[in-house]
Amino acid sequence: MTSRHSLLIVDPDPSFLADVTPTLGVEGFAVRGASDLLTARRLVDERMPDAVVVEQRLADGLGIDFVRELRARTDAPVIVMTAMFPDTRAVVEAVREGALDVLEKPVFAERLAGVLLPAVEEARTRGDAPRESAPPSDLSRPPIIGDAGAIAAVREQITRVAATPSTTVLIQGESGTGKELVARAVHFDGRRAKRPFMAINCAALNENILEAELFGYEKGSFTGANTNGKQGLLEAADGGSVFLDEIGEMSPGLQAKVLRFLQDSTFKRVGGVKDIRVDVRIIAATNRELWDDVRRGTFRKDLFFRLNVMPIRVPALRERRGDVKALAEHFLRRFAVDLRKSVTGFSLDALRMLESHDWPGNVRELRNTCEYAVIVCDGGLVEPRHLALPETRDALSMTASETAPNVAAPSGAALALRDRSIKSVEEDLIRLVLNETKFNITRASRELGINRSTLYAKMKAYGLETAEPLEAAQTA
Numbered sequence: 001m002t003s004r005h006s007l008l009i010v011d012p013d014p015s016f017l018a019d020v021t022p023t024l025g026v027e028g029f030a031v032r033g034a035s036d037l038l039t040a041r042r043l044v045d046e047r048m049p050d051a052v053v054v055e056q057r058l059a060d061g062l063g064i065d066f067v068r069e070l071r072a073r074t075d076a077p078v079i080v081m082t083a084m085f086p087d088t089r090a091v092v093e094a095v096r097e098g099a100l101d102v103l104e105k106p107v108f109a110e111r112l113a114g115v116l117l118p119a120v121e122e123a124r125t126r127g128d129a130p131r132e133s134a135p136p137s138d139l140s141r142p143p144i145i146g147d148a149g150a151i152a153a154v155r156e157q158i159t160r161v162a163a164t165p166s167t168t169v170l171i172q173g174e175s176g177t178g179k180e181l182v183a184r185a186v187h188f189d190g191r192r193a194k195r196p197f198m199a200i201n202c203a204a205l206n207e208n209i210l211e212a213e214l215f216g217y218e219k220g221s222f223t224g225a226n227t228n229g230k231q232g233l234l235e236a237a238d239g240g241s242v243f244l245d246e247i248g249e250m251s252p253g254l255q256a257k258v259l260r261f262l263q264d265s266t267f268k269r270v271g272g273v274k275d276i277r278v279d280v281r282i283i284a285a286t287n288r289e290l291w292d293d294v295r296r297g298t299f300r301k302d303l304f305f306r307l308n309v310m311p312i313r314v315p316a317l318r319e320r321r322g323d324v325k326a327l328a329e330h331f332l333r334r335f336a337v338d339l340r341k342s343v344t345g346f347s348l349d350a351l352r353m354l355e356s357h358d359w360p361g362n363v364r365e366l367r368n369t370c371e372y373a374v375i376v377c378d379g380g381l382v383e384p385r386h387l388a389l390p391e392t393r394d395a396l397s398m399t400a401s402e403t404a405p406n407v408a409a410p411s412g413a414a415l416a417l418r419d420r421s422i423k424s425v426e427e428d429l430i431r432l433v434l435n436e437t438k439f440n441i442t443r444a445s446r447e448l449g450i451n452r453s454t455l456y457a458k459m460k461a462y463g464l465e466t467a468e469p470l471e472a473a474q475t476a
């Protein structure tokens with residue numbers, strides 16, 4: 001066998017990997033395994049596999065979410081494995097997200113090879129650019145849309161800071177403004193582009209797990225720790241960048257360790273004695289006013305100054321309304337293609353509405369609004385009734401009260417929702433918020449406006465529960 005196909009298998013059960021690897025090896029696959037999404041993402045960032053097999057239920061998320069992430073970056077075939085008797089909605093969703101197939105467990109190596117081989121061969125003959133040499137940049141670094149003055153300044157700063165590969169960058173801005181996008185641009189526009197970009201969300205993990213993820217650990221350093229110890233993100237990203245998202249949420253103890261790393265580029269693994277030196281650029285982001293936290297005493301002043309060497313402030317969308325049109329059209333085109341709908345643009349009224357909305361959720365809110373509009377619009381132009389904005393609702397209730405209630409036309413949003421039970425809408429909403437907050441229960445319950453125990457109960461009822469991050473990372 002001359003050419004080997006790289007295959008990534010994401011499954012929490014190590015015996016599954018052990019069972020299928022020999023046969024898959026004979027069939028020409030070089031297998032890498034991951035027990036959770038965090039590890040899987042890291043392996044993908046290291047090198048894009050030719051094919052992926054992912055279990056639907058993982059400690060830190062759903063297989064489907066991984067399918068969605070992969071689809072944004074590669075054509076590689078992806079198979080989702082589910083428990084026996086999967087729920088049909090999950091299957092439909094997986095295929096809609098672009099999974100090649102959904103296989104019920106038990107899944108045997110021969111079956112995997114049978115499904116994957118033709119797909120991999122086809123992807124290969126379709127042969128885009130030569131795989132290994134293709135720069136990851138165009139996929140990992142989506143374009144930054146907009147040219148209003150405020151965002152032009154950000155773009156200029158990105159160019160400047162990309163050229164100085166060791167400078168620490170602090171990106172501040174409201175939620176949904178595009179901080180992660182900027183972070184990726186800083187990495188992928190500079191000379192570190194060919195090395196890993198690794199992101200970690202400081203709000204999503206508790207202190208111990210975050211420390212172990214970031215710095216790695218030595219064997220036996222805590223119960224449940226992998227017997228061989230484990231590399232942390234800093235080591236894995238050597239030569240590249242580590243993106244510390246929501247750094248404002250980091251505990252004081254970890255702040256001190258990060259500060260030390262920023263001062264002399266060395267750190268110790270958890271439970272380790274040896275100083276490890278790596279060449280990594282730290283890019284940090286926060287939607288908090290970090291300086292306020294410094295004054296309040298919850299964020300270290302010395303770390304703040306160390307991070308703030310090259311600050312980039314991403315403006316709120318309402319401060320650059322001139323970009324709304326270009327952004328909206330960009331998202332509309334993208335979702336129309338993804339959802340295979342012939343939606344061509346916005347009516348003048350719809351556009352006016354978008355341009356006058358305040359966008360408290362910034363670009364992310366605009367993106368979601370556009371996705372929703374494409375879903376509920378049957379084709380042609382998006383009209384105000386397709387926009388799920390508070391203004392639309394107000395306008396509609398006005399119309400409704402001015403005319404007889406039974407002739408008032410419900411909005412597209414209302415129509416789309418009418419056929420669904422409150423429960424199914426609630427389930428989707430909870431799933432959405434959980435995914436957006438990466439299963440951060442505190443943040444998710446805050447965003448949903450319910451308390452944590454209610455959220456837990458609902459997650460259980462809908463089968464959305466995932467292990468606590470604690471368990472997630474310890475099994476990693």
Ligand SMILES: Nc1ncnc2c1ncn2[C@@H]1O[C@H](COP(=O)(O)OP(=O)(O)OP(=O)(O)O)[C@@H](O)[C@H]1O
Binds near residue numbers: 144175179181287
């Ligand atoms: N200028 C832009 N052009 C195109 N897409 C954008 C732009 N800004 C943001 N987006 C998109 O909007 C969404 C939110 O952006 P991103 O995740 O980078 O925001 P964020 O500031 O990190 O948000 P949070 O604080 O909630 O983590 C993403 O889908 C991103 O691709």
Ligand SMILES: [Mg+2]
Binds near residue numbers: 179180245
């Ligand atoms: Mg972010």
